[in-house]
Each structure stands twice: as C-alpha cells, then as structure tokens.
C-alpha cells in the first residue's frame with residue numbers, strides 16, 4: 612500500500628494530482644523566481660542558522676532522494692529570521708538533481724535552472740507538537756533552498772558524496788553523525804521568500820520557502836556521485852539511476868515573492 616509516486620513516465624509529477632489533488636492548489640512549489648518582480652522588504656530579518664550543536668543522525672536513500680536526518684527533539688539546530696515568526700527546527704536535508712550536464716534544480720531564477728538544489732527542511736516546533744502536525748499547517752514548515760552550480764570541487768561536499776556509496780539502493784541507511792550543514796552555505800545569505808508547498812507528495816501547502824540568491828559551487832565529478840544512486844531497492848531487478856528527481860515550476864497564482872536585498 613502507500614503511494615507509488617515517483618519521477619518516471621508512469622508515476623511522475625504530471626500524474627501526482629490524481630492521488631494528491633492539492634497538486635493543482637493555489638500555493639504549490641517550486642516556482643520560477645523573477646527577481647525584477649520580487650519586492651524588496653526591509654522588514655525581513657536576516658537569516659540566521661544556529662546549527663552549531665547540530666545533531667545529524669544518518670544518511671539514507673528513500674527511493675526519491677538522498678536524505679540526512681537530524682535529531683529535532685530540542686532547539687539545538689534552528690533557522691530564524693526572514694519572514695519566520697519564530698525559530699524553526701531542522702529535521703532533514705535532501706537534494707534534487709538532473710542528468711549529466713543538465714539542469715536539476717526545482718526553483719528557477721528568471722527561467723534559469725541550476726544543476727541541483729539542496730533543501731533543508733525545518734518545522735515550527737514552537738507552535739506545533741509534532742512534525743507531522745506542523746506539516747499540515749500553513750505556517751508549519753520552512754524549507755531553505757540553496758542552488759548548486761558546477762565549477763571547482765566544493766571543499767566540504769565530499770563529506771556527503773563520500774558516503775553515497777553506502778546508500779546506493781532505496782531503503783539503505785548509514786550512520787552520519789557530526790555533520791554541520793553550515794559548511795554548505797554560500798557567502799551571501801541574501802534570499803527570496805514566498806508561501807508554498809512541499810515539492811513531493813503529499814504536496815502539503817505548509818512551507819514558508821526561503822531561497823538563497825547565491826549558489827554554491829560543486830564539481831561535475833561530485834555531482835556524478837549523486838547519479839550513482841538508484842531509485843530501486845537492492846533486491847529489485849529493475850535498475851534505474853537516481854536523477855531528474857525534481858518537480859518543475861508551478862503557477863504563482865497571485866503570490867508575492869519578497870526579497871531581502873535590493
């Protein structure tokens with residue numbers, strides 16, 4: 612049982628609305644961010660990531676992406692600022708990427724896609740008792756999106772890419788302690804923010820998106836390591852490379868995108 616959604620011909624994003632009608636809702640993500648149409652809002656507080664006591668637990672392949680999970684039983688790892696009413700707790704991060712040399716980000720900037728996009732998923736533990744509950748509320752989640760573009764090796768990304776061989780197959784999990792995602796931030800924390808949704812089923816419209824303007828630079832070789840992951844489990848005979856696990860931009864439907872910078 613359970614949904615068999617994916618990114619293939621028979622179960623991809625264009626079909627998700629059949630099991631998840633909210634896919635055609637009024638605040639779906641990702642979107643194409645058009646900088647000239649974003650309004651600078653001086654009231655937006657700078658983004659602050661207090662991840663210093665961060666508590667990564669494991670890295671896993673869930674058949675949709677590679678995920679690093681965190682212990683979110685207290686406020687050790689939180690994001691605050693932006694349009695957030697209070698600190699939100701880090702729960703996990705994951706990536707979206709394309710095929711070799713192609714785009715793979717979810718958000719686009721004036722129609723430009725990046726090779727990949729990192730998502731750090733946080734939840735409003737101040738207002739809601741559990742992640743699952745928060746995920747159903749309009750102000751329950753906040754996802755920080757960071758674009759990846761290709762160039763030189765990223766000096767810290769190898770900590771993740773070196774672990775990917777351990778989680779090649781769907782359902783594989785490996786210890787991954789003491790990883791602080793602050794090492795994956797670009798130098799500028801200038802951002803856009805808008806009300807949106809999860810970009811995978813259940814597509815809940817419960818995400819305050821914060822997308823950084825400045826991408827981080829990773830090498831094609833490092834991106835190649837993500838593409839050795841597979842969507843299927845070790846025992847399945849169909850072998851399909853994990854790539855193109857991204858949803859395309861959705862209609863803005865009148866939403867305003869705010870910018871933290873001029």
Ligand SMILES: NS(=O)(=O)c1c(F)c(F)c(S(=O)(=O)CCO)c(N[C@H](c2ccccc2)[C@@H](O)c2ccccc2)c1F
Nearest residue numbers: 675676678702703705730732746754808809810811813
């Ligand atoms: N781009 S996105 O941020 O919308 C996104 C993804 F694109 C994404 F691939 C995942 S995933 O967990 O890797 C695959 C299954 O959803 C999650 N995972 C969510 C999740 C986060 C923490 C713990 C469990 C699951 C997502 O699956 C979710 C969020 C809220 C309620 C149910 C499911 C996710 F939130």
Ligand SMILES: [Zn+2]
Nearest residue numbers: 705707730810
């Ligand atoms: Zn995501």
